[in-house]
Amino acid sequence: MAGRLSMMRLSPFAVQPADNEDGLQWPSIVHIDADIESASRMERLLLDHVGALHVAHCAERGLRLLCTVKPQLLLIRVPLAAVDTAVLLQRIQRLQPELSVLVLTTAEAPDVVAVTTTLERVWLLQEPIQTERLLATIAQCLQCCEQIDHLRLFPRLFMNSPLAMAITDSQRNFIRVNPAFTQITGYTQAEVLGRNPRILSSGKHDGEFYRRMWQILEENDHWCGEIWNRHKDGQLFLEWLNITTLRNADGSISHYVSIFADITQRTAAEAKMRHLAQHDCLTDLPNRSLLHDRLHQALLQAQRSHGLVALVYIDIDHFKNINDCFGHVVGDGLIVNVANALRSVIRETDTVSRLGGDEFAVLLPDVGSLAVAEKLVGKLLNAVANTYQIDGHDFRVTASMGVSVFPYDGREPDTLIRHADSALYLAKNEGRNQYRFFDPVLETHTERYTTIQHNMHKALQANAFRIHFQPKYAMDSQTIVGLEALLRWQDEKLGPVSPGEFIPIAEQTGFIVELGVWLIETVCLTMAQWRASATPLVPVAVNISPLQFHRGDLQVVLSQALARHGIEPALLQVELTEGVVMNRHEPTIIALNRIKALGVAISIDDFGTGYSSLSYLSELPVDELKIDRSFIVKLAEPQHLADKRLTAVPLALIDLAANLGLKLVAEGVETDIQADFLLANGCHVIQGYWFSKPLVAEAVPDVLKRYVGKPSNDT
Template sequence: MIHTSSYAIPISRLITRPMLTCAPRTTVREVAQRIFAERCSYVVVMEDGAAIGIWTEQDALALSGDAEELARPISVVMSAPLLTLDASTSLGEAAVRFKQSGIRHFGVVRDGACIGVLTQTDVVVNQGAEFFLRLKPIEAIHVRPLVVVPAHRPLRNAIALMRARRLDAIVVEYGCGEHGILTERDVVRLIANAALSGAAGDHASRPLQTLPATHSLYAAQHHMVRQHIRHIGVRDASGLLAGLLSFADILQNIEGEYVSELQGALRERDEALGRARFSLRMAERVFESALEGIMVTDRNAKIERVNQAFTRLTGYTEEDVVGRDPSLLNSGHQSAAFYENLWHALEAHGHWQGEIWNRRKSGELYLEYLTITSIRDDEGDISHYAGIFSDITQRRQTEERLRYLATHDVLTGLANRVLFEERLERAIIHAQPSERKFAVMYLDLDRFKLVNDTLGHNTGDAVLKVVATRLRERLRASDTVARLGGDEFALLLEDFNDIRDVGRLARSILDSVGDAIHVDGREVFTTPSIGISIYPDDGTEAAQLMMRADQAMYGAKHRGRNAFQFFESGMTSSAMAQLEILGELHRALEQDEFCLFYQPQYDLATGCIVGIEALLRWRHPQRGIVSPGEFISVAEQSSLIVPLGRWVLREACRQARAWLDAGLEFGRIAVNLSARQCVTDTFLSDLSTILSETALPAERLQLELLESMAMNTRDEIGSLLRELVARKVGLAIDDFGTGYSSLAYLRDLPVDTLKIDRSFLASSDAHRSDRAIIRAAVAMGRALGLNVVMEGVETPEQLDFLRQVGCHQAQGYLLARPQPAELLSAYLARGYPASFALP
């Protein structure tokens, strides 16, 4: 709805630029030159200090353009008299006058003198219509049919056509299928330059800028204002030019809404208040229709009036509270000192703002954001207090949920790696003075990948949640258990008396986790391998204790799994295993054993493929296809990730170029970027070389960064991201929502896409809190103008939910599994029909 609070604004407040004027004897050409130079749509003709007429861009269409006509005085061709409005006229009344008269300009007069010109644009831009424009797509309003002339048509004929049909613009079509546009402003420019000759195509602005019909009116208006244009082409669902939208069309549509609403307000004023002023009626309507609760008290803090939102938020009607003290809402959660400070602020500054817990009539507690303002009478004494509040309980819960997610694992609710490392560092600080011992356990589930591969990720997630519960039940409140990722857990055990107590706890965990887990009517068994390091015996630094617990865990696996192992000084099994994998990776890179699988990303509105993510796989000679989860961490810990990442980038760009050469449309190719790879000195030069050698346009490439990497505050990371955007390379934040950085940084990042981590959809029972996070992420992405992609879509119910919340794009097993390039090429060649039903 358009903001009614702007109805009573006097139009004199909308005059923001000096009035463009000329004398009656000024030639038409001189006037056109001034209008063009000032980027104005009119000139007022003045004589002896009085406005006698006006000449606008629309009047320019009436000219034939010959030299004699351009030399005539403007008084001969001007529109006269100049229609005027008094400076005190309200914005609402002016809107009605524009609607009734059908003109675009009114002179604004005060005390008989013209002080400026009010345009149709001024009226509607100041109505606060952004919300209305965001809700309404272009296709929802009438868009004028195309009037098209060929580029070779004489310019004068084209202008005559505009004049005959009362058009402010026509579309010019070129032989190559390209379109341009000829507008009233172009005609003024040509008159100013005495250039009304030649073909229409020689003078049209080209190319014609366009938007899909599904975009919002706000997007169209914003684009036109940003590009300093007043017309934009409208494309239909097939991409064909179907109409021409002008700024005037948008304003006319808003004006219709405005006039309808204004007339209703005037009727209510006449029926309820008779001669009451228009502005008072609008204030009354704002008071009653406001979404925020409003309470007005007298100077003694006795309630005089409340609005409907107050009743909706608190449960108290106006009859319940009038004459009573606002303390009837008191929750008891604030101290007497809190209220003393509140009243002190009111007395000292005249207002107070803050959060306060109150209680509804039902007894339910709620958190509100409250603003209290002192209202003074003509003598300067306080006569009333006005309190405006909104219920922010749900918002606070969402904020707390986001803060919780920054330090906790989404799936299990356990601490995440960040929180665990913080507590480990704190334990070291507390233990140092007394050299008190504590233990670190590193736990990995044996053959958990087999559970995922055979029973599916949903079953795997259910197993992880049961394991998390069993671990939590075995620990004391002072201990910490965390999920580090995948099937890896870590435990911090403080304040034990005997190291044998640690061993007994490890044995208890083996027994508990190893018990059968019941999921969907079947029994699932998984056993843990546990490694243990002791402070300070095995290390005095957090990383050292974690590494040695990890090494001990590998020792437990080598003992046959389902065992625990204390770190021993000679233990090198984990390190040796990693060295062995690292050697195989070097050989695999030399012998071309790596390959890429590709998974499409779909636009949920059209069902079309808009991107393809390149996913690394290892064709091991003995083990077959190996997913990156089994080797990428080793590569990242060594320098091998740099040449491996370079190979992935080159191969993905090569394949993307091959698809383009074959005439296959796929949107953008997305490649994951490791932190170690991007901080090398040669990364940008490598990227330039790869794009040059593969001839892939930079805008066809999107690099995906982990959230923690994108939020990195180091200067080189920020400089790199800005440089990539300058080169037109797209940037996406991968696994969004699992990081730990402040979301406030998001608006400053030069990224165009958010990829929400699949874990938010993974739960089969569809946690409301996780769905709330998805809604919040989608809304935030849309507000920041970012594409939002949901990963891991596996069920139709998940897909329906994503459409409902307005998610732009999705990928996952339901839509298409990762597949080799040759299979995907055949899929693209068939026109990539969506594997899911369109709405």
């Protein structure tokens, strides 16, 4: 058996082989030979090396055997009496196109040689025949056919690929090439079959080049690089070549697969890749990398000419609200429209770049003077300020812009970028829809931003954040019906830091997710402590950032915190901004339903400030609406109540909540006038300084015991 394995080299050979006495699998063979003595010799030669051998002494008998035996290999010894070999082979391929055929012939049969070279899966072996040579040829036939069977799974890829593809055997001789190979090299498959790729050698590479190439291929099973080769007509061409080694299960090499393209295709592909690497895929504007490069070049030119260079950073105002409410398709459409608006007003030498999200930058080289720079920036601001129609919706859009100027605001690209961003921060904080030039005072804002960003992480680790709780007060029953958890932070160096300052920074840096998890966990822990002191509990609302909501694991965070501290889900409420909840994307609906399934209530915060679809609102699993404080603050004086323009929105929201059967809370109530107006018009629950400022956790139990009553026995 050891001798058989060494000669045959493969096990198993093909599909459905016969088993021998050792459990190993070898192929079954049909042998057609008109010479009885020759057939007997072949039978003695092969019987110990195959699973089954079926002999026929005429073509018709052999064809019938093919239909009943279903062999893996057909041996034909020609000539056969009164049989045209070409016709017989073509007939066999029609009957069993997947069958491997080995034709045994003499050297004096050129017609047989000619026909076998045109047929697939047909091999030729000339007599006289030695045992080792015959067995090795059978193994090679079956091995090659097995590989061809695999290739048939991907015929379109192989035959239609614009890249040249070639497959060689373990001895590096061609067994298959595709049309692109012929197009690039000039050689057809018939011309290269069984030959070594050295036929393409250009002579431009020395032996060390090829030695190193094959060494890398042996070590890594892959090599790629540029290589010169020679076309059939003698012309040299440069190709980018990838070679991959294919191995058998035992680690031995079965084939090599080569894929290559000529230099023209490669150059075009590289140019496209360079463009993609330096441009935004949505707008085709230069990206941050290309902007930085052009800024560097503009500064070098300005240094030589003593000129001015302006850098403008741009944010679309309230883009996030639109994107959250109407989805990314509308958001992307708006980005493209703004990009086109900016393109329409720049000079030929200027560069508009998209930095990501709704952030743009415009490079204005050689502006001549600050007055010219301001005029150009004004044109940019006016170009963006427009009404855009996208997906059937009209959006009135404005932008905020920050400007830094070389050499006054910095001489290095990074400095100018930082200062333009600082100026943009100021423009947004001062009301948006405007531009601001950099002022050295802005450095203080930048330093504070960086300090807050750094100190927030340390504060969370040191448990320096605190939670205050503001009651939701029902005026009709004079009871507290809920609390809202509000984050507070007193920094050792900065002092008290407003949530309006640190929360946006946390959102921009992604830290808001970690902070949100801590908030949920701490609120549940605090409620457990209140319960232990016999404090009556009411639902506590926690604000969830859009970033944390869209991560997809909020349900897990909520359920784990509730279970860990034994808090009933009905005692926890999540507050989401209108823009997040009103998003029609399917993942949003799924996430809301999962939260609702926990038994946790859902509240829409700042309601009335976004782009809500009222019909869509009725389909959402929400429990509560909160009227934004911006509508309540306008009702501070008696004369305000007579102005229908000021009362229209609150009254409409009160009616909406009543009609939809939703709870309603008015935020920011601070005066008797506001409270009386809301109570008289059907909004009974308020939140604000009129009843109570936010309370530290230690003060809450006494207030709840006073305004909620004694806890029940099972609380």
